[in-house]
Amino acid sequence: MAQIRNVLVVGSGTMGSQIALQTAFSGHYDVTLVDSKPEQLERAVEQNQKLVARGVEKGRLTQEQGTAALGRLRTSTDLAGSAALADLAIEAIYENLDAKREVFQALDQNAPPGTVLASNSSTIAISRLAEVTERPEDCCNTHFFHPVTVMQLCEVVRGPKTSDRTVEVAMEFVRSIDRVPVLINKEVHGFVVNRILFAAAEEAMRLYEGGYASAEDIDTAVKKGLNWPMGPFELLDFSGLDIFYGALEDRARLEGGPGAPAILKEKIDQGHLGRKTGKGFFDYAGRA
Ligand SMILES: NC(=O)c1ccc[n+]([C@@H]2O[C@H](COP(=O)([O-])OP(=O)(O)OC[C@H]3O[C@@H](n4cnc5c(N)ncnc54)[C@H](O)[C@@H]3O)[C@@H](O)[C@H]2O)c1
CATH class of the missing domain: 1.10.1040.10 (N-(1-d-carboxylethyl)-l-norvaline Dehydrogenase; domain 2)
Structure with missing residues (x-):
């Protein structure tokens, strides 16, 4: 995908750490994983190293591929600075509306124009997050499943103001990291799978x-x-x-x-x- 080079994942817990790793595996992107807690970033890196080691052991990837993927993935506690470099950002912090809105405000204030702002939330419709930004057309849900490196599906959900371009970029991004996107045309609680x-x-x-x-x-x-x-x-x-x-x-x-x-x-x-x-x-x- 020509227009996306730098991918930002915010929140390095269960989901964020693996969304970042799966993105790095594709080889197409530089990935920054941001968390407010440095110790959580360390845990995420350790867990990703273990996942890579297990993948190599089971013959699913070579040591070179694993090392290259981990090398494309950097960590940071600086959300504003990382957002300034992002072409696509995926928010994966814990399930709290106010906290997610704060992240979306920071992304809106710092990301370049045109950056796609996605949320991995399982229950919060993107319109509730997009409404605190000046660019609701650039926002959508990308709902990955746990564990991301195993589960292939990602539900891409369009909000009432999401543009066609945002949907296309999100769908293409999901395909490019070897996951399978499905498009949900209208917001609905629980999306499709849940x-x-x-x-x-x-x-x-x-x-x-x-x-x-x-x-x-x-x-x-x-x-x-x-x-x-x-x-x-x-x-x-x-x-x-x-x-x-x-x-x-x-x-x-x-x-x-x-x-x-x-x-x-x-x-x-x-x-x-x-x-x-x-x-x-x-x-x-x-x-x-
Ligand atoms: N766990 C699942 O099975 C699952 C599946 C699909 C979707 N989801 C969704 O994914 C999202 C993340 O879930 P999870 O289970 O990975 O959560 P988690 O609690 O494992 O991780 C959340 C991380 O976000 C960090 N964080 C919190 N506030 C932050 C901030 N302001 N800036 C930066 N980092 C911050 C925390 O330190 C923590 O590391 C949620 O919206 C959840 O609904 C979860």
Whole structure:
């Protein structure tokens, strides 16, 4: 892509560190990873070094390719200075509207004209961030999936003021880093994948609550009947019941509807959040 050379990723946590690495792997760009916490940047670099080492071990890339990718990736705590050099910026800080708006204001004030300003948010529509800038036409969501170096999809979401050029640049950028973009033409809570996932998880819980089948049997039905690699209850436990609860309640607040099933609240009140607490719909005691 001729017009993009410098890519800025803001936030070096779970998502930002790997978006930066995947971008560096492509070989097309210089990448700057910014975080407000220097110690987090150090962690991100260590994690990326480990990912590269594992990739080399498994034969997915050569040591030279890995070293070259890491060499294209620099880190910084200077958001304004890094934004001044960016042709495309992806914000991946934690999910907080005010904090993200501050980042978008800083990007707007410091990035050159025409820089595409993207957000990796899972739930915040780009219009809520674009409205604090003087250039809403340059803003869009680019919603990557965890882990970015494995999961191929990126949902590119157009806001009401996003220009065709911004959409084209974002779609082409995603392709250029070997990920697969899908375009979502209008803002919708949860975009496409999470809406479908939440609908399936909600239905599974309603069937379970109604005593129609056990969690094990519902998962088996979905895995063997629909060929999903994981059942909805395994997915609920894997992602965290609190995450699903928040998302279902948000959707009900924004769009109406019944909200999260009671069983989800019960589990959360008991401290059973899924794999991360050792228990959710299934028990993980003694499992790695
Ligand atoms: N984790 C996932 O599975 C996942 C999947 C898809 C999308 N998302 C979205 O990606 C975004 C990031 O999620 P995450 O899980 O990587 O978060 P995270 O908490 O792992 O990382 C956030 C990072 O942002 C940094 N940060 C916070 N404020 C900052 C600021 N003002 N300037 C610079 N750095 C700042 C923090 O120090 C931290 O390192 C969120 O919007 C989330 O909704 C997450």
